[in-house]
Amino acid sequence: MRPFLVVQAVMWATALASQCPMAGSPGFTSRDSIHRNNQRDTSPIADFTAIKREIAVLLKDSKDWWPADFGNYGPFMIRLAWHCSGSHRVSDGRGGCDGARIRKVPEYAWDDNTNLDKAVKLLQPVKDAHPEITWADLIILTGNVAIESMGGPKLGFCAGRTDDADGSASLVLGPTPEQEALSPCKLNGNCTSPFGPTTVGLIYVNPEGHLGNPDPALSAVDVRDTFSRMGFNDLETVALIGGGHAFGKTHGACTTGPGPNPIQSPDAPWPGTCGAGPLKGKGNNTYTSGFEGAWTRDPTEWSSEYFYNLLSYDWIKFTGPGGKNQWMPSNKDAPPIRMLTADIALLYDTEYRKIVETFGQHPEQLDKAFADAWYKLTTADMGQRFRCINADAPPAQPFQHPLPAPPAKRAEVKDVMAKINQTLFKPFPQIEGDIVDNNNAAYYGAQFIDLAYQCASTFRATDYKGGCNGARIRYWPESGWPANAGLDQVRQVLQPVKDSFGETLTWSDLIVLAGDTALSYATGGKLSLKIVNGRSDAYDGNQSLDFPPRQYYSNADIEVTDNMAVMGLSPHDAVALAGRPRSGVEQKRRGLLGAYSKSSLLSNTYYKLLLSETWEPTASNPKVFESKEKPGLFMLATDVALLSNPQLKAIVQEYAQDEAKFFNDFASAWNYLMHADLPITESASSDP
Numbered sequence: 001m002r003p004f005l006v007v008q009a010v011m012w013a014t015a016l017a018s019q020c021p022m023a024g025s026p027g028f029t030s031r032d033s034i035h036r037n038n039q040r041d042t043s044p045i046a047d048f049t050a051i052k053r054e055i056a057v058l059l060k061d062s063k064d065w066w067p068a069d070f071g072n073y074g075p076f077m078i079r080l081a082w083h084c085s086g087s088h089r090v091s092d093g094r095g096g097c098d099g100a101r102i103r104k105v106p107e108y109a110w111d112d113n114t115n116l117d118k119a120v121k122l123l124q125p126v127k128d129a130h131p132e133i134t135w136a137d138l139i140i141l142t143g144n145v146a147i148e149s150m151g152g153p154k155l156g157f158c159a160g161r162t163d164d165a166d167g168s169a170s171l172v173l174g175p176t177p178e179q180e181a182l183s184p185c186k187l188n189g190n191c192t193s194p195f196g197p198t199t200v201g202l203i204y205v206n207p208e209g210h211l212g213n214p215d216p217a218l219s220a221v222d223v224r225d226t227f228s229r230m231g232f233n234d235l236e237t238v239a240l241i242g243g244g245h246a247f248g249k250t251h252g253a254c255t256t257g258p259g260p261n262p263i264q265s266p267d268a269p270w271p272g273t274c275g276a277g278p279l280k281g282k283g284n285n286t287y288t289s290g291f292e293g294a295w296t297r298d299p300t301e302w303s304s305e306y307f308y309n310l311l312s313y314d315w316i317k318f319t320g321p322g323g324k325n326q327w328m329p330s331n332k333d334a335p336p337i338r339m340l341t342a343d344i345a346l347l348y349d350t351e352y353r354k355i356v357e358t359f360g361q362h363p364e365q366l367d368k369a370f371a372d373a374w375y376k377l378t379t380a381d382m383g384q385r386f387r388c389i390n391a392d393a394p395p396a397q398p399f400q401h402p403l404p405a406p407p408a409k410r411a412e413v414k415d416v417m418a419k420i421n422q423t424l425f426k427p428f429p430q431i432e433g434d435i436v437d438n439n440n441a442a443y444y445g446a447q448f449i450d451l452a453y454q455c456a457s458t459f460r461a462t463d464y465k466g467g468c469n470g471a472r473i474r475y476w477p478e479s480g481w482p483a484n485a486g487l488d489q490v491r492q493v494l495q496p497v498k499d500s501f502g503e504t505l506t507w508s509d510l511i512v513l514a515g516d517t518a519l520s521y522a523t524g525g526k527l528s529l530k531i532v533n534g535r536s537d538a539y540d541g542n543q544s545l546d547f548p549p550r551q552y553y554s555n556a557d558i559e560v561t562d563n564m565a566v567m568g569l570s571p572h573d574a575v576a577l578a579g580r581p582r583s584g585v586e587q588k589r590r591g592l593l594g595a596y597s598k599s600s601l602l603s604n605t606y607y608k609l610l611l612s613e614t615w616e617p618t619a620s621n622p623k624v625f626e627s628k629e630k631p632g633l634f635m636l637a638t639d640v641a642l643l644s645n646p647q648l649k650a651i652v653q654e655y656a657q658d659e660a661k662f663f664n665d666f667a668s669a670w671n672y673l674m675h676a677d678l679p680i681t682e683s684a685s686s687d688p
């Protein structure tokens with residue numbers, strides 16, 4: 001133990017206790033990250049009430065170039081908002097309408113999005129008149145106005161989506177080489193997570209049935225599988241499908257299809273091939289999905305009739321005018337309503353059928369379930385409630401991961417860090433510590449850093465979920481993730497600190513502050529760390545089910561670059577964080593062989609070793625590499641993978657030569673990760 005350094009660290013923590021961001025914590029508020037961080041949009045907030053009025057007028061203003069069915073674009077706009085949102089997936093938080101990539105290739109050209117170019121074009125005048133609203137917010141707001149204007153239930157609107165400059169973030173959603181590399185589908189129709197749908201080329205479910213087979217029971221399996229990958233349970237799934245199909249109709253006037261897509265014909269995508277003359281390809285001659293007909297008798301009026309219809313008729317299969325399998329009532333006197341195989345599926349699954357019956361009998365339950373599920377569908381990719389930029393957004397919903405309020409009276413950061421400093425070197429009964437300086441002193445620094453890193457690195461820039469706030473790492477399922485094995489023991493070491501501050505110190509603050517304290521020691525106080533308290537502790541670990549561990553990578557190269565993208569790290573961030581002190585003790589608890597170094601101080605040794613040694617996979621575990629020249633020195637496959645990517649390797653070389661640059665970049669990356677889940681106001685707050 002080095003008393004001088006400890007005192008220095010405490011003084012330094014005192015200086016930071018005002019919770020001001022450190023001058024020179026580069027990049028936190030304006031980082032050039034390849035992905036979005038948690039920064040709030042500073043552009044003027046639009047007058048959403050005025051825009052809603054304009055949208056309501058637009059919905060009923062049928063244009064000759066694309067006539068509205070039943071004189072109302074409402075259903076068409078609901079489909080736009082649904083398809084914009086429905087690509088969101090639980091596996092890695094990708095997809096969703098934030099980014100509005102539905103306006104850009106590849107999404108713009110997906111078959112499932114046929115003719116939605118016209119919906120976007122219809123909205124262009126409103127966007128032009130209100131540049132202050134983003135496309136993504138406009139698309140969702142329009143879906144909301146459409147539902148409300150046709151009498152549907154509403155929960156409200158959360159504004160704050162941003163627009164991506166291009167559609168590249170959707171490439172991994174497939175079908176593309178990028179998707180094939182990240183989430184190859186071994187058997188089409190049975191693709192597994194992280195891929196969103198079961199079938200390559202779809203956003204969600206094949207309406208005609210599993211791989212086009214019109215078997216409703218098989219289709220039900222696809223529906224459940226796909227909607228659960230979007231994060232929906234059975235109730236939400238049935239409410240969304242039946243509530244959505246209360247409105248509008250399918251389009252498949254003839255068998256010749258919609259014509260070339262936006263890639264084949266950028267100036268006039270999907271011109272339509274049915275009919276002739278001025279109405280060729282539009283109005284009654286529209287071909288979108290190739291199915292034809294409405295689900296209800298009044299497709300511009302909210303009702304529970306969809307459920308009544310499902311239950312009241314005997315449905316038989318027939319071939320529609322578009323040449324596809326559809327379903328109609330067997331009774332010739334029935335109204336001319338139609339269903340898709342994926343609708344009939346809801347009758348062929350016991351659980352779905354029960355919900356169909358409930359909604360048929362209790363429309364008020366449908367109202368509530370649809371309003372909630374629609375809000376979740378359109379908002380789940382936006383993170384916590386505090387990211388809604390409009391004051392009148394609904395209160396935090398469960399999917400927004402609300403946390404209890406942080407303690408009203410908080411322990412002083414400097415006192416907590418001083419106490420953690422004492423713990424750093426205190427041998428703890430039954431807990432093995434790291435050994436430093438060959439003096440056999442117990443030292444937990446690297447394990448504290450590891451705990452903080454594991455707690456915070458669940459953050460996903462793709463949908464702003466995860467992070468250490470809530471300290472969900474204490475509970476199942478996070479506590480059971482293989483990468484977190486042994487961290488409960490590290491928390492035991494911190495328990496006396498927690499006990500001495502009681503209610504005034506939350507576990508989430510303690511975990512992050514322990515990492516900060518250890519890093520301060522590990523660098524002799526040289527890091528410009530941003531120290532913030534005010535986090536709170538979740539009551540259980542259920543929220544973590546929404547950001548599961550990503551254990552599906554086929555190789556370490558993809559694991560490194562994809563984790564970087566999902567976490568919102570720049571290449572410098574990712575390489576710098578890889579050089580954090582690692583605990584050999586902790587790695588062994590996880591079944592790995594050990595660490596590259598016994599020293600738990602922060603230095604650029606990691607990069608030097610990476611470059612100087614010949615790393616070979618060990619026979620017992622291909623994820624662990626051993627130095628050929630220095631047996632007993634280990635790296636993980638994900639460390640060695642930094643060398644196979646030219647951009648990352650160049651950064652490894654940079655840090656091997658320039659330790660000061662490494663320290664600087666490490667502080668920036670650490671500061672980002674420890675605070676990515678907190679409001680930009682510098683101190684955490686709870687949701688209303």
Ligand code: HEM
Nearest residue numbers: 075076078079082207240241244248249250251288289342
């Ligand atoms: C239209 C399938 C879920 C809302 C359609 C169409 C198909 C389809 C094939 C016809 C497109 C066309 O030809 O114009 C499905 C399937 C679903 C599903 C297979 C899931 C199993 C949903 C959900 C919503 C929704 C969750 C909204 C909450 C709509 C609306 C239309 C529509 C409003 C009418 C569009 C218009 O009138 O232009 N759906 N859908 N659908 N869908 Fe769905």
